[in-house]
Amino acid sequence: MSNNALPLERYTVLDLTQARAGPTAARVLADWGANVIYVEPPASSAKNRVQLSGQRDGFDFQNLHRNKRSVAIDLKTPEGHALFMRMAEKADVIVENFRSEVKHRLGIDYESVKKVNPGIVYGSISGFGQDGPYGKRPGVDQIAQAVGGLMSITGLPGQGPVRVGIPITDLCAGMFLAQGILLALLNKEHTGKGQWVHTSLLESMTFMLDFQASRWLQAGEVAEQAGNDHPTGVPQGCFAAADGLINVSAPGGMFKRFCDAVGAPELLANPDYASASLRSANRKALNAEIGEILITKPAVHWVDLLNDAGVPCGPVNRIDQTFTDPQVEHLQVVREVDHPRLGKLGVVRQPVNLSESPQPQTFRYPTPDAGEHTEVVLKEMGLSDADISALKAANAI
Secondary structure, three states, rough: OOOEEEEOOOOOEEEEOOOOHHHHHHHHHOOOOOOOEEEEHHHHHHHHOOHHHEEEOOOOHHHHHOOEEEOOOOOOHHHHHHHHHHHHHHOOOEEOOOOOHHHHHHOOOOHHHHHHHOOEEEEEEOOOOOOOOOOOOOHHHHHHHHOOOOOHHHOOOOOOOOOOOOHHHHHHHHHHHHHHHHHHHHHHHHHEEEEEEEEEHHHHHHHOOHHHHHHHHHHHHOOOOOOOOOOOOOOOEEEEOOEEEEEEOHHHHHHHHHHHHHHOOOHHHHHOOOOOHHHHHHHHHHHHHHHHHHHOOHHHHHHHHHHHHHOOOOOOOHHHHHHHOOOHHHOEEEEEEOOOOEEHHHHHOOOOOOOOOOOOOOOOOOOOOOOOOHHHHHHHHOOOOHHHHHHHHEEEE
């Protein structure tokens, strides 16, 4: 593989996903070079498949399905099912996020595919797991945020549960599945065996609770809403400067640095703030005194001063301000994809940087129209013109 080759170029992926969690997993593989073939219903019925992520030409769908090619197959027809299984024989990976009974009803579950391709790495995402008391429940991000505890610790104290402003469980489940697929591919290099890789929104959400989960499991503490204050580190939170909001993080040993930098020796001398536990117990009073100091000068003054002193501090940006932030621009997180109808579209690249596999300056493919690459891909799979004509006649493609 040359230094300019993408690391997953040798893998072929059949993408059966819908909504967001599954497409996120397939997008990771596609962005890193995998030959991702998006298998979806023919155009006449595909409209039902895009509702959860907007219209096909909309910003959401276009972002989720870049770098893929589309093949339209009616899996409910015998001919369509046979065609999919023929493609599965030559694939390395399948990604799906149907409810469990759906893939079994269609005959495209792991055990069925394994019969024609024992080496397949079959990736699945569900709402709550493939079995168990909730195994048959439909799962969406906000439900998983609530069941998984995230909403109970998000928002201002006493406000009531608040959903996170992005579909965090969908995105995490997608990224975890992509990670699992890569682990299975690595394992296959040693064993020659494929396997079923699966996760769920609920498993991903409970993992992402991280230290809040450990607070309960190891210390018996049930976390409450803390708003913009850090649940355990003090002082750490959102404060008003003279012209806007900033975040400051100065717990532990950084508290002295903070006091020295802002010229507040009285905070260091106050016995109520003499230790981390005392600062935590007196958080409200400490935050009020810090607020009186920070309100006196503009945000940029404090951001520069505190960072120079080794105290983390940054502005609270709106989305538009984030993408004009000089560091974000320096990191070149935005890439362009050329769409034949929609023109140049900005999308956010994968956040991983590999020194020997540079990020492409543009993406390879825009999000395809439904079935746009059906004939091209099927010919790559070894089908003849006569085979394709027969599938059309059977309304399988």
